[in-house]
Amino acid sequence: GNSVTQMEGPVTLSEEAFLTINCTYTATGYPSLFWYVQYPGEGLQLLLKATKADDKGSNKGFEATYRKETTSFHLEKGSVQVSDSAVYFCALSGDRGSTLGRLYFGRGTQLTVWP
Amino acid sequence: EAQVTQNPRYLITVTGKKLTVTCSQNMNHEYMSWYRQDPGLGLRQIYYSMNVEVTDKGDVPEGYKVSRKEKRNFPLILESPSPNQTSLYFCASSFVGQVYEQYFGPGTRLTVT
Numbered sequence: 001g002n003s004v005t006q007m008e009g010p011v012t013l014s015e016e017a018f019l020t021i022n023c024t025y026t027a028t029g030y031p032s033l034f035w036y037v038q039y040p041g042e043g044l045q046l047l048l049k050a051t052k053a054d055d056k057g058s059n060k061g062f063e064a065t066y067r068k069e070t071t072s073f074h075l076e077k078g079s080v081q082v083s084d085s086a087v088y089f090c091a092l093s094g095d096r097g098s099t100l101g102r103l104y105f106g107r108g109t110q111l112t113v114w115p
Numbered sequence: 116e117a118q119v120t121q122n123p124r125y126l127i128t129v130t131g132k133k134l135t136v137t138c139s140q141n142m143n144h145e146y147m148s149w150y151r152q153d154p155g156l157g158l159r160q161i162y163y164s165m166n167v168e169v170t171d172k173g174d175v176p177e178g179y180k181v182s183r184k185e186k187r188n189f190p191l192i193l194e195s196p197s198p199n200q201t202s203l204y205f206c207a208s209s210f211v212g213q214v215y216e217q218y219f220g221p222g223t224r225l226t227v228t
Binding site for chain 2: 032034041042043044045046049089091093102103105106107108
């Protein structure tokens with residue numbers, strides 16, 4: 001079945017540090033992959049996406065590359081800011097049968113950035 | 116303003132007392148979904164709907180009901196709430212062709228005592 005595994009948090013960094021949040025997936029077919037972000041007290045927002053192997057999604061300085069050979073979609077940012085403090089969710093969407101049109105989320109990784 | 120609204124935002128209730136959490140969207144989205152968020156478990160899908168009068172179970176549908184009589188509304192019904200349904204609930208919507216880009220409501224924090 002479809003599932004997403006992401007690194008346990010919390011992650012605590014100083015401002016301008018490099019960020020990596022690991023995400024690996026299990027899926028049948030050819031899923032699309034996403035990162036969502038949840039700021040304190042809010043619902044989730046789509047941060048970036050990649051729809052096929054070797055695609056790189058990017059937004060707000062964040063990047064992630066769809067690696068089919070390692071079934072991974074790690075989130076990276078070169079220099080984090082205090083405003084990046086949030087919970088980050090890796091997700092995939094099914095592409096066939098009963099999984100079509102559904103999103104499967106990882107457990108989320110809490111990021112805290114200190115000034 | 117394009118948005119998904121949920122009501123109430125906070126609710127404390129007792130075991131067995133039926134309740135409904137409303138969800139409404141103003142973006143003409145066909146797809147709507149309910150999730151619950153629990154510490155250490157992330158988001159789990161309860162029910163979803165691809166269009167009016169079409170609903171399907173997600174991963175954790177037990178103890179919940181939904182209906183989709185109108186395109187804009189997708190209420191979540193707990194007919195006999197239990198303490199294990201204490202959680203943070205999110206409604207989301209999207210176009211059917213863009214299910215990955217779901218717009219989330221602000222959440223409803225439910226406590227069942």
